[in-house]
Amino acid sequence: xxxxxxxxxxxxxxxxxxxxxxxxxxxxxxxxxxxxxxxxxxxxxxxxxxxxxxxxxxxxxxxxxxxxxxxxxxxxxxxxxxxxxxxxxxxxxxxxxxxxxxxxxxxxxxxxxxxxxxxxxxxxxxxxxxxxxxxxxxxxxxxxxxxxxxxxxxxxxxxxxxxxxxxxxxxxxxxxxxxxxxxxxxxxxxxxxxxxxxxxxx
Numbered sequence: 001x002x003x004x005x006x007x008x009x010x011x012x013x014x015x016x017x018x019x020x021x022x023x024x025x026x027x028x029x030x031x032x033x034x035x036x037x038x039x040x041x042x043x044x045x046x047x048x049x050x051x052x053x054x055x056x057x058x059x060x061x062x063x064x065x066x067x068x069x070x071x072x073x074x075x076x077x078x079x080x081x082x083x084x085x086x087x088x089x090x091x092x093x094x095x096x097x098x099x100x101x102x103x104x105x106x107x108x109x110x111x112x113x114x115x116x117x118x119x120x121x122x123x124x125x126x127x128x129x130x131x132x133x134x135x136x137x138x139x140x141x142x143x144x145x146x147x148x149x150x151x152x153x154x155x156x157x158x159x160x161x162x163x164x165x166x167x168x169x170x171x172x173x174x175x176x177x178x179x180x181x182x183x184x185x186x187x188x189x190x191x192x193x194x195x196x197x198x199x200x201x202x
Contacts, residue, residue: 073119073168084118091192092118092170095162100135103191112198113143114189119168123147123194124187132179132186137194139187140179150175163187 080093090096100106105114114124114137124139132138142148146166153162153174163172172193179186 075168080118085192088117088192091190095171096190097173098136098190098192103136105137105191105194105196106135108137108196110196110198112196114139114194114196116165116168116170116172117193117195118170119165120195121147121165121167122197123165123172124189126196126199130180132188134188136173136188137191138179139189140181140183140185142187148172163189165193 077093081089084092087098091098108129109126111126113122113126114129115122122143124137125143128139128141130138130140149164149166149169151162151164153160160174161176163175164170165172170193171190173187173189176186176188177184
């Protein structure tokens, strides 16, 4: 299973445990080989600790997902048009794409968190933002896994993975497997889908 399929399964709420999660915890427990693809080669005590950790993590994730679902925002097209600009509506609600190097955040280096234009949900941190050279704001991971959702996108005869705000289904952009470490992912996001909340100066 590649990174994108892994991401989609995780974002859709699967109960399956990811090999990457095993690897991270195995590393914290001092296991030398962190590239664990399954749990068959693990010592029983390590496997038990990992299972407990994953179970606890899943409970917390499920609680957060439930809260998110209860607060999910739905509006009619006319209601969205009242609160969004024409460009924002076209991109966020109609899955459009802004022209490369035209958005306000592609070359932004301010510190802070990027929120959803439509509902205000925090989505990405400036800490994970990097210069991809594509002309769109790019991040190697979301602020939290629960803040976004992903779907297969086959528009224009291309096979891509769409990124959406989980709270209001706003179209954000797409995610690709050519990003930097530690995730190897590149979240290519439209500036029109984001609002930067700048960090306070210390």
